[in-house]
Amino acid sequence: MSGERQRFHCEAALVEGRLAERVRVEAVDGVVVELVVGVPPRPDDVVLGTVVPGFANAHSHAFHRELRGCTHADGGDFWQWRHRMYEVANRLTPDSYHVVAERVFTEMRDAGYTAVGEFHYLHHQPGGTPYGGHEMELALVAAATSAGIRLVLLDTCYLSGGVNEPLGAEQQRFGDGDAHRWLDRWHRLRDALSGRGDGLVTLGAAIHSVRAVSRYDLSVIADSLPQNVPLHAHVSEQPAENRACLEAHGLTPVGLLADHGLVSSRFSAVHATHLTTGDIDLLGDAGATIVMCPTTEADLGDGIGPAPELQGAGARLAIGSDQHVVIDPLEELSRLELDQRLRLQRRGVFPPDMLWAAGTAGGYGSLGLSRNPGSPPGLRVGEHWDAVEIDTTSARLRGVDPWQMPLAARACDVRATIVAGRLTRPGR
Template sequence: MAQTLFAKQALLPTGWVSQVRLHWDASGNFTHIETDAIPSAYEVQHGFVSPGMTNLHSHAFQRAMAGMTEIAGEGPDSFWTWRDLMYRYALAISPEQMQAIAAQLYSECLRHGYTSVCEFHYVHRAPDGAFYADIAETAKQVIAAANLTGMGISMLPVLYSYADFKQLPLREDQRRFNTNVEQILNIISALDGQRNAQVEVGVAPHSLRAASTDQIRELVAAMPAGRPIHIHIAEQMREVNACVAATGKRPVELLFDTQTVDERWCLVHATHLTQHEVASMAVSKSVAGICTSTEGNLGDGFFELPDYIAAHGRFGIGTDSHASQSVVEEIRWLEYGQRLKQQGRNIASVKGQRRVADFLWQQCLLGGAQASGRNVGYLQNGCRADFIIFDDQHPNLQNIDAADVLSSVVFTGNDNLIRDVYVGGQQVVEAGRHREQTQINANYVRCMQQLRQL
């Protein structure tokens, strides 16, 4: 049965447009975007409607760690000391707990503006290091969480074979991640029946530390056309220096010298880049996956955003380790980080779009959609009917021009201004509350009680 929604203002690919009626079909795809529409007497008129955002990088199980690692050790703390704690969590979590944690995370992400997620999933094995009877057991549990919450998902089974460059063997506490190319392809095959309009299945070589360039080439060659390919790259200077010591090349340089990087690829973090690497990424039309809240939490550094924008590079945002689940916080700190680094203001803008929030919001919509490999990110015919409705009754948005909406959403206060959320034409958040929030919260609390007893 076809459905409609009337927006006084809708964020179309061309910008804010007034008097828009969205039409979608029973399968959850837009069939018609009607402009210059006249509302009927019985029709609810919603104020400001935007496409939902794609969260292009997530490790769902790490939501259970949020706030648990903010205690200083005896020596200097870094990404690498945080990673040791993360491994301990990864060894303890059951598939059922993964589903409970992922459902909590996805419900929070939906309430804060994400309608799709790219799940970089590497906990494949049981705690003892053996595969489950179903090789895709843990991935299916995470997909089940997405289905429960209504979140669209691109599941990315992760190839993770080595502990470091020079193909060093995995550590004992990495045993749940251990996979080779054949096993990852078997997981992808086992997930084939899960694919539908809400679920895509791509692949993710973990990093150049954890997968050889030959493995990556073999894996990418075996992937069906059009599937997304994600990889961690150049997140930390220790990683960059180790790559140079092992190969004579920096990570992004090595990747481009050994792989054909194109629109299917999302290069996650890419925090430490030379000018040549910035240019290579931009020309390839790959997506830079920037995870500002996690990069700040782990002390990674600042992405080379001004140079990348000048080179017409594509980018999107992700919540990664889930110190935050907010679209607004990722975008706000993407800009604020650059202001701190550059000691200036309004960094992320271009000649055709001087409004920083609008530029970043639109670019992240486009980059996230591309990274997902799914038909999302736009209010236009044929795309998934994924959209968010801002609370136009909130003081920050009352009596405001459409041109100022995103600036107010991103740069004024901490109230969540997202009122309602639709995914595939189905309402999953109403008045700021997820439709399954009570049960999801209860399952998560029970799960965390179990984990904290370990």
């Protein structure tokens, strides 16, 4: 696609922190090279309505989608839900994983997600025997490429079944033995992904949680994982995780990760629901990203994390759909605000610009896809031409201030998504 130029004209667009009218966008090879505000369309422009930057799903487990609508009648808690999740995980083959992931990624794209961070740990065959190559990872790559969504494959280190516990029988396919072998496979995977995915696929890394990686392995990862790679981890999703970590190490999960030099501006803490004030300060001082997954956290009864306190301390916010009980970036953003209203008993916890940023720039920064992760939300020269067209004339949005759409719009209001300059209408 080298040198391919794309030209679009937007009736209105979110540009560098403000809604502007009559915006012309030119892109080359899927990167914005020119933005002009207040001009009419040219004859060869693709004409669009109201356009905003593409939303980033910074935390996804594609296969969890198979549990949607199948667990509510059983009640229970997170740990009982997890047992059902393991059953699904161990039924998947590379072929069936591709089918599930393609369906999920297509649903994401149609909902307005233009990039996804896939937190992936289904590395091996059930029982732990390695595949001949990287079959499960390549199934995800093929699925994302087919769906036309940008993929950051967050290949996950998952070595223990709990703090100082071996992997259980149902977890064997997740593990590589130790961090050295995980890193070796990670580097081989990086080589295998070279040239794949039509330029839409990059490789990141994840530590499943402090339950799943020992102190020694954290040290190995800190010393050997390339510093320019985005690093994610589940953090303090459950109080039981915090208790086990404190008992074993005398530190909270955030404290343990920070003690190994792993909490930095490239680090994303997923969930971060049950934090101490010290944890909040560590994450904020580092400029880390917090990936909130409000619909999943509600579905699993996890609790409501201290998102405004984290942002106030200096951390950035992003969103994810995690187990995909809902795939709708605007629903996640609305819940991000509304859950805090319930928790703090006041309105307007996050102004609209903060919600736009969490859905777009925050997630792209978390996934290593943005050159300006801390900048005001909006289209800008030098960034990916990834965008969403929203139908502001729909029955849902009639009379709504477009600036406040994160609280009113939903995925059904998405008219089109653009990924690297390629425009797709929902259902196509």
